[in-house]
Amino acid sequence: MGIQERKERERERRKQQIIVAAKRVFSEKGFTKATMEDIAKEAELSPGTLYLYFKNKEELYASLTLRILQYLYIRVEHVSNEKDLEPEQKLNSLADAMFDVYEFDPLIVINMFQLQSSETLKHLSDELLAEITELSRKALAVIRSIFEDGIQKGVFQAYNPVVLADIFWSLFSGVVLWEESKRIVNKDKDFLKPTLEIAFEIFNGGLRKS
Amino acid sequence: MGIQERKERERERRKQQIIVAAKRVFSEKGFTKATMEDIAKEAELSPGTLYLYFKNKEELYASLTLRILQYLYIRVEHVSNEKDLEPEQKLNSLADAMFDVYEFDPLIVINMFQLQSSETLKHLSDELLAEITELSRKALAVIRSIFEDGIQKGVFQAYNPVVLADIFWSLFSGVVLWEESKRIVNKDKDFLKPTLEIAFEIFNGGLRKS
Amino acid sequence: MGIQERKERERERRKQQIIVAAKRVFSEKGFTKATMEDIAKEAELSPGTLYLYFKNKEELYASLTLRILQYLYIRVEHVSNEKDLEPEQKLNSLADAMFDVYEFDPLIVINMFQLQSSETLKHLSDELLAEITELSRKALAVIRSIFEDGIQKGVFQAYNPVVLADIFWSLFSGVVLWEESKRIVNKDKDFLKPTLEIAFEIFNGGLRKS
Amino acid sequence: MGIQERKERERERRKQQIIVAAKRVFSEKGFTKATMEDIAKEAELSPGTLYLYFKNKEELYASLTLRILQYLYIRVEHVSNEKDLEPEQKLNSLADAMFDVYEFDPLIVINMFQLQSSETLKHLSDELLAEITELSRKALAVIRSIFEDGIQKGVFQAYNPVVLADIFWSLFSGVVLWEESKRIVNKDKDFLKPTLEIAFEIFNGGLRKS
DNA sequence: GATGAATGAGTATTCATTCAT
DNA sequence: TATGAATGAATACTCATTCAT
DSSP states (O other): OOHHHHHHHHHHHHHHHHHHHHHHHHHHHHHHHOOHHHHHHHTTSOHHHHHHHOSSHHHHHHHHHHHHHHHHHHHHHHHHHOTTOOHHHHHHHHHHHHHHHHHHOTTHHHHHHHTTOHHHHHTSOHHHHHHHHHHHHHHHHHHHHHHHHHHHTTSBOOOOHHHHHHHHHHHHHHHHHHHHHHHHHHOOOOOHHHHHHHHHHHHHHHHBOO | OOHHHHHHHHHHHHHHHHHHHHHHHHHHHHHHHOOHHHHHHHTTSOHHHHHHHOSSHHHHHHHHHHHHHHHHHHHHHHHHHOTTOOHHHHHHHHHHHHHHHHHHOTTHHHHHHHTTOHHHHHTSOHHHHHHHHHHHHHHHHHHHHHHHHHHHTTSBOOOOHHHHHHHHHHHHHHHHHHHHHHHHHHOOOOOHHHHHHHHHHHHHHHHBOO | OOHHHHHHHHHHHHHHHHHHHHHHHHHHHHHHHOOHHHHHHHTTSOHHHHHHHOSSHHHHHHHHHHHHHHHHHHHHHHHHHOTTOOHHHHHHHHHHHHHHHHHHOTTHHHHHHHTTOHHHHHTSOHHHHHHHHHHHHHHHHHHHHHHHHHHHTTSBOOOOHHHHHHHHHHHHHHHHHHHHHHHHHHOOOOOHHHHHHHHHHHHHHHHBOO | OOHHHHHHHHHHHHHHHHHHHHHHHHHHHHHHHOOHHHHHHHTTSOHHHHHHHOSSHHHHHHHHHHHHHHHHHHHHHHHHHOTTOOHHHHHHHHHHHHHHHHHHOTTHHHHHHHTTOHHHHHTSOHHHHHHHHHHHHHHHHHHHHHHHHHHHTTSBOOOOHHHHHHHHHHHHHHHHHHHHHHHHHHOOOOOHHHHHHHHHHHHHHHHBOO
16 A cells, blocks of 8 residues: 555545534534534534535535445445345335444435535535536436336336336435425434334326226 | 505515525525525525524425415315316316416425424424415315215215325326426426326226225 | 715715724834724724725825815815916915925825835735826826916916926925934934925926026 | 754755746736746745745745845945045946946836835745835935935035935936836837936936036 | 645635615 | 624634654
8 A cells, every 4th residue: 555545545544534424514504504613513524524525615514415325325236236126125125224224324315405506505615516427327226227127028118217216216305305304303212213103105006007 | 444454464475575586596505505695685685684584494394385285275165166077077187276276376286295294394484384284184174075075976986085185196296207307307308298287087986986 | 955965975974983093003104014904993993894895005105196186186275276376476375285284294205105116016906006196196187287377478487397396295204204314213302394394495496497 | 054054055056046036927027917936936835835935926026126135235345445546537436336236136126116015024034124214225325425425525416415416326226227118008119228327327427417 | 855645724705694774 | 673784703724834753
């Protein structure tokens, strides 16, 4: 391992350290209320150091999304690759994968929508933006392919698979957001998992060719 | 009409004037970037005046949500009251109503989630918070009753109607948010309506007793 | 006096109040070391208020220059208008005027050069920049006309009057800067006035047709 | 050559390397906007290394002045030593020398005035400050001696030679600064050389005993 | 000597909110 | 009621300088 490589690795470790701290702080306070100093303190670093690794607050925030997307993509692709699963079983596996993604970082969906203001996007480096867009595109493509497969095998109804992937993702994120917000406002208990299960069940039922 | 009442009416008119201006400004800039001065200018009032009608920025923002919830409730209740509709037809009417709500104020859903940070909630008056919670509860109750009706009549499967209402709402808001964000990031065209239609179609299919 | 006018006057008074404070602070600390908070304190205002009257630090600084240019222009024009003075006498009056300008604000010359970085100019409003440029141009035009007059009357040698005006101004500002800096570095006494007198005497001598 | 001496020489080379880089960066960005990292990069060194050779940013900046003063002194002394030149010819040679100095480093004059804030001076080492003061004094002394010579020989009028040297220097630096700033603001062409020539011509004329 | 990662003090600017008129 | 000038706390970001390696 060359010196170059060791440095790169060290740098990556630091980035992760900051990202972990940022995740905690953003989760608790939200993007606007969280200050760079909060994050620096959480990471036991100085504010200036944050800027050695992330161009600005927006970019640090977006990096959280990138991280979760990477995990999402891996999980989703894994489902897609299980050759001996029937389309319906794949759909169920997909639902499980989504839930794992949620547990990996409950903020994922919230992140991904707060991100989408054109004002925020302006402050991201092209590079990071491209990575996010690309990964998001690839993950959806995999989901789409699962639907395509099911349609081809005559198990699913012949909807446009692109649209199906969008709806699947929307249903997932919609339920996450809604249950999340109910929890906060009503101090309800956490009903995410069972609600999500029923949601996917109905979705599957509606999709299946009877 | 007493003087008291006239004053009250006048006051209400002003509040609406401010809300309309706020809606425009928040839509364009988002909660954080919009300033109270922007809104005051849009309303052709002075910043100070805004505070005669709304306790603070958060409360003004939340009032937008209240307004849309009021509209949502009216529309939804109207659907529920159409006695001679079959459950399935009611569900379709409900979907149409939701779309009208979206068109009445496309920000609704976005609003309703941005609202839910506990940090923000702290700044709302108990009164306003209660109104929002109550109205939201009532609207969902009506939706729930539609599902109950369908289940009782043996048209829908016997899921928990409370959960069904949540899922219905989640599906709607999930698709709205997702299509919205796709439009911003990818500068895609607006596919909301058709996507929403398919989503509800699948949902109906999955719900229906075959 | 209308209410509009009174407000305008009040606003102008405030601007002057700030400018006076800024002059003191900039004089003592220089542009970079002076902070907006220093100036606010000196003006017994809050930092925010400064920004109600000046777009930014650079613009506040440039306003100092504008103020002195206004005074310079008035003095110089007054000299030019004294019809019964001979060109040589006018030149002497001009020298006196310049000295008054210096006493009105010793920072003038220093200001006027620190101003000229293209970086700084970028932050000025077009309006202010135009005013400064215009006033500076007009003042030099008046000086030029004095030389033209002398040349026409055969009193001065036939140099290009534009160049003469530039040299006259350069000589003045050069001496001011140099004596100023000697005072600071060597803690010399103030020899500005006598040095300036000799400088102009030599300049006049060299210009005069013998 | 001892090891000690070799090291000293090596050290001097490094200092020059840094000064050359600093000159480039300061010229382009000015003192405030130029960062130590900019300079380090330009010198192909690390920021830390700069501090092995210069106490701080101010001292590095002041070293530029020292360097130009050294050149100025050499040139000026050379003129003074040309025994067979008449005082007037010497004055012309002096003017040429000044122009060479300007071309050696156009920033010289600007440098030398920006330097003079007592705030800046505080950060210089006594040693460097002494060197600058001494060299500046010596250069002016040489200039003064040229005037003394001319006065004694009855060619120049009997002004105080100390003052004459100051005025000569002021005229030079005044014209440089003024033409420089005209160039930046008005994007005028470069009229320095011809303006300077006329300025010195007039100065000479005014000084000469007729 | 040389490095360059880390520091953390320093500051221009914004903007929700207040209050004298 | 309405105003809008004034406030001043809050914060992202910079950069001269240090110091462990």
